[in-house]
Amino acid sequence: MKALVDKFAGKIAASGLAPATGEGAPLVAGLDAGVVWSRDSDQIHGVAPLFEALPINSLAWCRPSGSYGHAVRHLAAMAVRKGVGSIAPQDSETRTFLHDIPVVMAGDSEALALALGRRKGVILHDPRRGPALVATGSVSPEQCFVTVSSMAFACFVAFFGQALEQVRAGGMGAAFRAAFDAAVAALAPMEQASPELMAGPFHDEQTVRRAMDQAGTALVRRGLVDSFFGNISCRLGNTLFISQTGAPLDELPGLIDPVPLDGSTCAGLTASSECSAHTAAILASGARTLLHGHPRFSVILSLYCEERETCSEAGRCHVACRARRDVGGAPVVPGEVGTGPTGLSRTLPPALAESGVAVALGHGVFALGELDFRQAFARLEHVERTARQAYFVQIGMQDAI
Incomplete structure (x- = not known):
């Protein structure tokens, strides 16, 4: 199990969804004879009770980084400010897999357990330290990786889509503009050279x-x-x-x-x-x-x-x-x-x-x-x-x- 939780913690970081090191790095856990964690973290005491509260076998926690982090932070803050309790992006992954993404205040363990009882993943809103993504799985840490990546993707698409809508409506507000500029600055450039792929046709x-x-x-x-x-x-x-x-x-x-x-x-x-x-x-x-x-x-x-x-x-x-x-x-x-x-x-x-x-x-x-x-x-x-x-x-x- 240790190799498995380490693998998916590494995949979350390698995908650019979260920092590879530091406080916000991926924390992944799986249930074996006991709960096995990918690393030591101060966050363990806040999420470990979920294994008792819910019928789960795996869990992942991370702070989204780069453009993902700016998008998640702004969307979560807006949901809390409006009192809606969740965000509902319109991409296919959200419609078919997530449905919506609950937003819970960091430190509210009861609300976190309730939200994860009805959804695969949750955004923890922490105005001071930044948002976190939490996902659970009933079988394997693989499920947590899928949910974390889906939430990050959905928030990115929703946030950058909202920017277009605001421009069409007359311009971005000051708070949104600051978040958007930071997200754009964190975008990685696309590679220019084509990857080396095998030439066809293939005969066997x-x-x-x-x-x-x-x-x-x-x-x-x-x-x-x-x-x-x-x-x-x-x-x-x-x-x-x-x-x-x-x-x-x-x-x-x-x-x-x-x-x-x-x-x-x-x-x-x-x-x-x-x-x-x-x-x-x-x-x-x-x-x-x-x-x-x-x-x-x-x-x-x-x-x-x-x-x-x-x-x-x-x-x-x-x-x-x-x-x-x-x-x-x-x-x-x-x-x-x-x-x-x-x-x-x-x-x-x-x-x-x-x-x-x-x-x-x-x-x-x-x-x-x-x-x-x-x-x-x-x-x-x-x-x-x-x-x-x-x-x-x-x-x-x-x-x-």
Whole structure:
């Protein structure tokens, strides 16, 4: 268990979600014969009682750093000031996984336990020392890492999205402007050189699996997806090799399923929840590879619409949007995971077949590669780079790009 809690504490820090050292560094715990902690911390006495109060087997605590920290701090402070008790970002991860993010005052152990009894993660608001993210899991510390990264991502998207809304409404207030400027100053620049990925086409299963592992790791290292979100697939003959549902893209060996494209077996039962969309897109386009990531500025711009206040489908944009928009040159399509009437398996393939890349509204970027992952990766990264540039042009901060 010690190796496991250390691993996920390290992943939280390596993802840039929290500082690697110091008081705010990740603290991860798992229940074995007793509770095992990743490190000693003054925070243990405040969160250890949760193992008695709740049916949990794991826990993570950290102070978000960089841009994430500024976003979380401001959103939490606003929620407390307004007395609403939670924040509700509109990205896909929040809608399907978090629902909302409760905000609790630091030191209120009873409120923390109550909030974690109904949600996977909570923001602890501490005006003096800064906010903290707390997440619990019923099985493994892995669940805590997923929740922490989801909360940080959702807050980033919500905060930077609010900046656009305020600019459209006439300008940012002084407090928001100060938080926004600090968040922008903490943004890491995008890498310019393309990652070195294997050239295709691929002719055997072993090579396909190695190429998928390499591309998935590159997506995570470039910050284009959190480790346990997004998915990746590659066609070999009449078989689609696809990452399993919930598989960390930077740890894919052993977590890739071969799924017959004719649906002749149930091999896809453990495959990504978006397997149907991947299959339909590959068949419709003739491409061999597909990458799906959650790059932040692409998601932010996909959620931003100047017609929301007058649109009859406002509030249902992610499944009902009919406006023709693009982000970074990629068409924006509505759709939810699955094969239903508004599923991505219906909305995504036509857009991908036409453009090679598309943005699922509030969800992320899907990109095809004709022979290998090099083209798919370049398309996905180009959309995010262009979206980031367009965002700061709209904000009026071209120098921040």
